[in-house]
Amino acid sequence: MAATVREAAEPWALPASTDATRSCDPLTEGLSVPGDLDLGDRAKALEQLGVNRLGHAAIVGVVKDVLSETEAGLLVGSRQWPRLAHRMDRIRDHGGPALLGAHLARLGTDTSWKDGPSSTVVGRLVDATLHSLTTPPSAQAAPVSRVRVSPAAARSRSTTTPAAAAPGQPAPAVAAVPARG
16 A cells, blocks of 8 residues: 555655665765666666766776785676776766775774674675775874783783782782882
């Protein structure tokens, strides 16, 4: 019954394809996606999203400058590629290939998307690409230094010795190891 009401209220509306319905996600946030988008037909999807052949070739070239040929092939071959290509085409149109390259540079420096099972690498690569495209290049933070602290070293620098306290008694307030000066 709900479908009948929708048809009566919006008789001119095209039925949304499954791909268009799924397109209401972070990959298409802020983009115009046609209701009949079909990601199963790559050439048609790129055309529907306004990515022409010349623009597509330029985008793929920038991707290949950042990623290895195998990794670029995984990204370009992904089902989500037309939507990513649409976003990349808009960035390239507004700032040229250099701006698109600056956005994608993170894929070559922050390779955390490579970590994990190989069966999910394409999904992680798509997510990392989306993040690099939606984050201004100047706002992309430098890798955080992860300093590992040895628990034994931390205990040796401690000023109290909880192990020396009797059960139920407070730990001594006197430093176990004299502080280094």
